[in-house]
Amino acid sequence: MSGIAADQARRAAELREQITYHDRRYYVLDDPEISDAEYDELLAELQQLESRHPELIVPDSPTQRVGGALASGFPEVRHQLPMLSLNNGFAEEDLRAFDRRVRERLEVQGEIDYMAEPKLDGLAISLLYRNGQLLRAATRGDGETGEEVTGNVRTVRSVPLSLSGSDWPQEFEVRGEVFMRRPDFLRLNERLLESGERGFMNPRNAAAGSLRQLDPAVTARRPLSFFAYGLGWTAEHVLPHTQSAVLDWFAGMGIPVCPERARVQGADGAFAYHQAMAERRARLPYDIDGVVFKVNSREAQQRMGFVARAPRWALAQKFPAEERTTLLLSVDFQVGRTGALTPVARLDPVLVGGVMVSNATLHNMAEIERKGIRIGDRVIVRRAGDVIPEVVGRAGGERMPETQTIELPSVCPECGSHVEQEEGKAVARCTGGLVCPAQRREALRHFVSRKALDIEGFGDRLIEQLVTSGAVNNPSELFRLNAERLEGFERIGPKSARNLEDALDRARETTLARFIHALGIREVGEVTARSLAEHFGGLEPLMHASEATLEAIRDVGPVVAKHIAHFFDEPHNREVIEALLAAGVHWPRPEANAAEKRPLAGRTYVLTGALSAMTREEAGARLQALGAKVAGSVSKQTSAVIAGENPGSKLSRAEALGVPILDEGGLRALLASE
Numbered sequence: 001m002s003g004i005a006a007d008q009a010r011r012a013a014e015l016r017e018q019i020t021y022h023d024r025r026y027y028v029l030d031d032p033e034i035s036d037a038e039y040d041e042l043l044a045e046l047q048q049l050e051s052r053h054p055e056l057i058v059p060d061s062p063t064q065r066v067g068g069a070l071a072s073g074f075p076e077v078r079h080q081l082p083m084l085s086l087n088n089g090f091a092e093e094d095l096r097a098f099d100r101r102v103r104e105r106l107e108v109q110g111e112i113d114y115m116a117e118p119k120l121d122g123l124a125i126s127l128l129y130r131n132g133q134l135l136r137a138a139t140r141g142d143g144e145t146g147e148e149v150t151g152n153v154r155t156v157r158s159v160p161l162s163l164s165g166s167d168w169p170q171e172f173e174v175r176g177e178v179f180m181r182r183p184d185f186l187r188l189n190e191r192l193l194e195s196g197e198r199g200f201m202n203p204r205n206a207a208a209g210s211l212r213q214l215d216p217a218v219t220a221r222r223p224l225s226f227f228a229y230g231l232g233w234t235a236e237h238v239l240p241h242t243q244s245a246v247l248d249w250f251a252g253m254g255i256p257v258c259p260e261r262a263r264v265q266g267a268d269g270a271f272a273y274h275q276a277m278a279e280r281r282a283r284l285p286y287d288i289d290g291v292v293f294k295v296n297s298r299e300a301q302q303r304m305g306f307v308a309r310a311p312r313w314a315l316a317q318k319f320p321a322e323e324r325t326t327l328l329l330s331v332d333f334q335v336g337r338t339g340a341l342t343p344v345a346r347l348d349p350v351l352v353g354g355v356m357v358s359n360a361t362l363h364n365m366a367e368i369e370r371k372g373i374r375i376g377d378r379v380i381v382r383r384a385g386d387v388i389p390e391v392v393g394r395a396g397g398e399r400m401p402e403t404q405t406i407e408l409p410s411v412c413p414e415c416g417s418h419v420e421q422e423e424g425k426a427v428a429r430c431t432g433g434l435v436c437p438a439q440r441r442e443a444l445r446h447f448v449s450r451k452a453l454d455i456e457g458f459g460d461r462l463i464e465q466l467v468t469s470g471a472v473n474n475p476s477e478l479f480r481l482n483a484e485r486l487e488g489f490e491r492i493g494p495k496s497a498r499n500l501e502d503a504l505d506r507a508r509e510t511t512l513a514r515f516i517h518a519l520g521i522r523e524v525g526e527v528t529a530r531s532l533a534e535h536f537g538g539l540e541p542l543m544h545a546s547e548a549t550l551e552a553i554r555d556v557g558p559v560v561a562k563h564i565a566h567f568f569d570e571p572h573n574r575e576v577i578e579a580l581l582a583a584g585v586h587w588p589r590p591e592a593n594a595a596e597k598r599p600l601a602g603r604t605y606v607l608t609g610a611l612s613a614m615t616r617e618e619a620g621a622r623l624q625a626l627g628a629k630v631a632g633s634v635s636k637q638t639s640a641v642i643a644g645e646n647p648g649s650k651l652s653r654a655e656a657l658g659v660p661i662l663d664e665g666g667l668r669a670l671l672a673s674e
């Protein structure tokens, strides 16, 4: 290297270090040392140096926060460890009951040491670091699989591209929340409105919308922030023993953590923290919707385990939802995908928690009766997080004389079919089935939705036209459309028509789990669809499964099993499935492929007896998540029997067949396999 080149390399390194330092002062510590203009000068000098000498560019240079645009969509990422959700508490008693459960499980008489921090209203993400460099960022998605948004997350200034120090595992995941500070949100909306674009409804939507931009250059102009709250998967390393120490350790690496975090003792300490935060909430520079409490000891967390997808050692204690009163102008009935009629309140518009609300759900007729609501009443409207606003009840005070009762229509407002209210059931349904355009429309909306077949471009307006014109009566008929036919519809030009045809072509290749979800079987959401796909591995065995077989599957109870069996008994549904397959909808066997790559792939375990750290169902689910099969009976093919307290006859059968037997320690070792 010549003398000049060496000087320039040294200067580039110096600039990188300085900019990274000032990024941290500004974005993480909120305590800048230099002015924006001085900062811009440093960045401009580095950009100039790098453009003259591209060989000086390193991946973690501050100039490389904006990567190239992604070609289309976001690739899926399977999280190394599922991203859990949190159990919620609302009343003081929920918090005290949580604390009681923790003490009972851990057999502790005294106060529990909890880590407390605000629950940010943002978007959960997982950052994967390898050798101290940010390798990948993914959204939470459904907890198992998220979207890869590395290019976008690299533009978030407070996310370090490389970590400080050297005390970190060779590879590990940092979990946290991407969010937008309120002042940044207000400035962004002003900027968008000035340039004639639509503003965002609230900081959460702005954060989510910005992170899901296909072009990282757009995300880079959005002022996003990040706080880490936990550790995901980690390679071998000595880890801190407590949650609070994990967060301090993150801070030492330059990863931002919430400055409001605190350790609190017992239920009283936790409740006091919750009250203090509720009081401070409006003055914080970001939106929070509650407080999260976690058992501080990581060893105790491990002993407690989790139920379904939420840890037993954590609680999100929510703040009360925002409520306002307004006038109930009228009530309409909306018909859903399964024919359920939902009464929707049309309200005198009112601002609730920063959002203008003019429609809210009244749930069902039984709720209306229970709350004694009439048209013309002043009602209380509540909005909490992202859920649909609801009418909570009648506001106090005298009732106006000219109010009217709310009547359930005897015929469907969309198709005129008879409306049926099953004895003892709250929900009234239109009996029109697929004759009803609303049910057809909702079934199609669900079929094309992002978590189902994800067919881009089929918005509500187009679906409405497809249904009312009779062009599409069921999901399989979507695949009969081509650009030529689509071009005839309102606002569909030649280019959009071609894009729609391409989207249909792409959607033909899907996964079994998405396909099952897209069918719209009652009570079968995304998670259950995935369990069914993993269990059956193919559509045929699922279509022929008995209710008893279905009930034995994770996430499937007797009611869901009945809905699934009824769905596949219905000849019309089988015809639609056949037509979809004939139209070329297909899937590889990713569930099997994914399982093959997992650490316990190809192994079969049988669980017997009571486990102390978790239920058998939970142990089974965790073994399955690592690729193992969990069987109900022991055979020579069984890899091992895991025996807890008071094991049944399965243990003696294992002994007779010479099948290995593991105790709970053995199970823990298996669950630690990565």
Ligand code: 5U1
Pocket: 084, 085, 086, 117, 118, 119, 120, 124, 175, 229, 230, 292, 311, 314
């Ligand atoms: N502050 C905070 N938010 N939050 C969200 N902590 C936290 N922990 C979470 C989630 C989903 O999950 C834990 C189970 C790691």
